[in-house]
Amino acid sequence: MGQKLIGFVLAMAAALQVAKADAALAYPPPLKPAAQDAKAARLAADLLSRYHYKAIPLDDALSGQVFDQYLKSLDPEKLYFLQSDVDRMAADRTRLDDAILTEDLSAPFAIFNLYERRAAERMAFARSLLSKGLDFERDETLMIDRKDQPWPATEAESQDLWRKRVKNDWLRLRLAGQDDAAIRKVLDKRYDSNIKRLAKISSADAFQAFMNAYTTAIEPHTNYLGPRAAENFDIAMRLSLVGIGAVLMEIDGYATIRELVAGGPAMVSGQLKVGDRIVAVGQGAAGPMEDVVGWRLDDTVALIRGAVASTVRLDILPADSGPDASIKPVTLVRNAIKMQDSAAKAKVYSVTTGEGKRAVAVITLPSFYEDIAALQKGDKDYRSAARDVAQLLQELKTQKVEGVLIDLRNNGGGSLREAVALTGLFVGKVPVVQTRNAKGDISVSTNTDTGVAWNGPLGVLINKGSASASEIFAAAIQDYGRGLVIGEPSFGKGTVQTVASLDRIAKNPTPVFGDLKVTIAQFFRVNGATTQLRGVTPDIRTPATGDDTPFGESSFGNALPWTRIKAVDYAAVGDITAQLPRLLAWHESRVQRTPDYQGLLEDIAKAQDQRKNNVISLNEAVRRKERAASEKRLVALLGGVETGAAPGAESALVDDGLQFNERKLAKDLAAKKAREAVNDAILNEAVSIVSDSVALKEGKAQITASASPTRPVMVKDLSKGSSEP
The missing domain is CATH 3.90.226.10 (2-enoyl-CoA Hydratase; Chain A, domain 1)
Structure with missing residues (x-):
């Protein structure tokens, strides 16, 4: 009886620990399909079954292939799901066709939501390791490509995999000359940003991921393009868009100007420069300003684009200034931009x-x-x-x-x-x-x-x-x-x-x-x-x-x-x-x-x-x-005068352990120039x-x-x- 009681107490303690962990971890909000998604899926299915070069009926057999393709697209390196997750989700293996035909997408969205939860948990665990010591004298290795490996069988196996990934991230920064305090700060910010990025994933993203699992299960080059993806596809084909002529990238939550397009409104105005950060966007001469700090970059870009000859207003935090610096208002007239x-x-x-x-x-x-x-x-x-x-x-x-x-x-x-x-x-x-x-x-x-x-x-x-x-x-x-x-x-x-x-x-x-x-x-x-x-x-x-x-x-x-x-x-x-x-x-x-x-x-x-x-x-x-x-x-x-590379350019190409949006913009641009000189x-x-x-x-x-x-x-x-x- 005493042993049973001890076991019960330990089980309750473990359950409380899990509950505390869940409470502390900011899971991304569960996503639900938009009203138009189920209709779009059914329209696509009707079109594919009638007009595709390799028409395949949407049945249980294809559903199984869609299921495999969906998991592969969400977790290609087997880093997030456990084998038990996959086993549990397998109940939907032959139901994804029904999800499309009955216009009920709850099953594929449930799979996506579980992926987001697991990804958030992995990032939280990675952050928890940063306060612990890592042994770099130990002879151990990290597998580079895990696509053909099984999913981790247990939570302990998954955590050991992520321990090695964190160790590799730390080691890359250490080899680049950063001390432990700086490394801890960089990685904590990186993993936290990944969690926040999960929260920015929309139902449209989840729907597009599922639909592309369906289309590519039929044949590799058939794809679904959501409204925004369709617009970007058109832009890529015609090599032109209407906007201000600025290439943006996300740095520390800001839409930051990486490049000004020659002849575009942004460059011609003389009011903007590389490194400036956009903090708010307004439409027309007097429309309200909308704060875009922390937004997804594509959402900010969508606000800045518009019709030819229309006006857009930007609140700019100048390059190299602190977050409390004075905001600079800029008004521009949109024009057609050629993507040279x-x-x-x-x-x-x-x-x-x-x-x-x-x-x-x-x-x-x-x-x-x-x-x-x-x-x-x-x-x-x-x-x-x-x-x-x-x-x-x-x-x-x-x-x-x-x-x-x-x-x-x-x-x-x-x-x-x-x-x-x-x-x-x-x-x-x-x-x-x-x-x-x-x-x-x-x-x-x-x-x-x-x-x-x-x-x-x-x-x-x-x-x-x-x-x-x-x-x-x-x-x-x-x-x-x-x-x-x-x-x-x-x-x-x-x-x-x-x-x-x-x-x-x-x-x-x-x-x-x-x-x-x-x-x-x-x-x-x-x-x-x-x-x-x-x-x-x-x-x-x-x-x-x-x-x-x-x-x-x-x-x-x-x-x-x-x-x-x-x-x-x-x-x-x-x-x-x-x-x-x-x-x-x-x-x-x-x-x-x-x-x-x-x-x-x-x-x-x-x-x-x-x-x-x-x-x-x-x-x-x-x-x-x-x-x-x-x-x-x-x-x-x-080496050699033929390349036109600046002396010491190789330093810009040596691995600094940073991701593309973590380094100073000037260094990132120097690395681009050095790559072009190779x-x-x-x-x-x-x-x-x-x-x-x-x-x-x-x-x-x-x-x-x-x-x-x-x-x-x-x-x-x-x-x-x-x-x-």
Whole structure:
């Protein structure tokens, strides 16, 4: 009896401790679906079951896949849920289809709310460790990638995992030179900010997370876009918005100006500068000011954007002033802002050859953008990728460049029409790509709009981040024998999407339901092969500079298969096969003698070893040795007058243990500048290969860029219109 009583008392004590902990922890408020969410989900389900290229019925089988995808999206590294949580939630595994069809989203929202509770608990536990001692002489490790690991079985196992994560955070700051008191302050603020950020998550965020679990369970490139996400997607496609021309970031709860856009109202006014903090926003000449301190950044941005020629008023806390400094009122008139940083850019490089210097241009294209709304209105000056590249090519001709390299690395695609038009700038009015819809009907997209703007030597640089429209362009250049494809095999996205407005389908005048990006077709090269799964294989391969873990279309378990259809009637406009053996030989010879390239290979090998081992040491002595080697490598990367890097720039790139919004803005901008100065060994080699191709076309087989492994030097940046050293 006494033992039972003791057990009862201990159980009650434990329960009281849990209750106290729950009371002390500020859990985020439970989220509930908005009135329009269930209707939007049902509309999306009806659309997907009827029009998707790979239509799958919304049943228990798909529900199970949605459940798995949902947990994976919420907790990809198995850091928050316990196995017991997952077991308990498994009761809803075959009910998520019913949640959509019956327009009752309580089950997916319950899962999301549990995720938020667990995340808050993990952050609170991390904060509790900061007052305790950590042993950095102990030989233990932290697993880098936990995606394939099970969820922690017990609370103790979860806490040990988070103890190691806190220890790693502390060690990174310690190696950067911070003392324990400063580290404790930084980490306490970080974990507290994470808890507060959880409280800012809205029901719209939760709904979008669930809907994307549903759409991507069908096929990887079908997505749901809430009203705000749909607006941002449109902005990214047209490369323009209406606002004040200021790039903002959140620092210490303030919307802080990180950059002023040239020609925008903010810069033209002369009233704002980098580092200024926005504390309130008002509409019109006399509208009330709304305090935005502590707001989500996207909510503040939404207030600042508006209609062309409308007025917005800002209360500004000047840069570097304290929180009690005088507020500066600023009034601005909104205008259209062009997003130049995301547009096509061109630079001219000088390559040392056996006969002197040779000029090769690099055109970097971040996406295949197109302002469809302006095009439909008949605007003759509408923004498009192909039009911008055509302009750059005309300017490059005046610079007397001898070869052109199109850099499509990490270009995820965009407008199919722009891919066709861009191909025409180099190949002419020819068939570019085939598409097959769900019924099996095949159509051919032929360029009829653009003529040849460049007929000289051409290279296309790709990597595994080059997808969709990038692959259409690279494949067409390769199939027509028009130029060299250089780099890594591409992503392997051979599908076509269209954006459907759920509000338009429901005849709803107010945009509340969002958009659905739906896969409706598959595209094929003119030779009949698809780029799906396999991507585009380069003519000259360079080492993979990114993560060597599964990436691209082949990493998705539900991706469409590779297949082939009949080729179109097309004729090559060139033939690079005769050049390839010599170009490959020169390439291999040159990279063996190029320190930057060899250093890159060493970096890749080290990164691959670390990923293979999948652990990082938590022993301070081991980490200091690794850091010293890293600093030495950064010096080499930034060395030489060719980079234009400032002396000591490597210090801006050494790991300081801080997150992007924790360091001083000036240091963050210095790090960005230093990253831009890092030698790009892959780009340099691609430029040299194009230079070699120029030599072969001129019949100068022995006088090539391979005569010298010297880095190509950027001599003109057309986006700035100025020469650089």
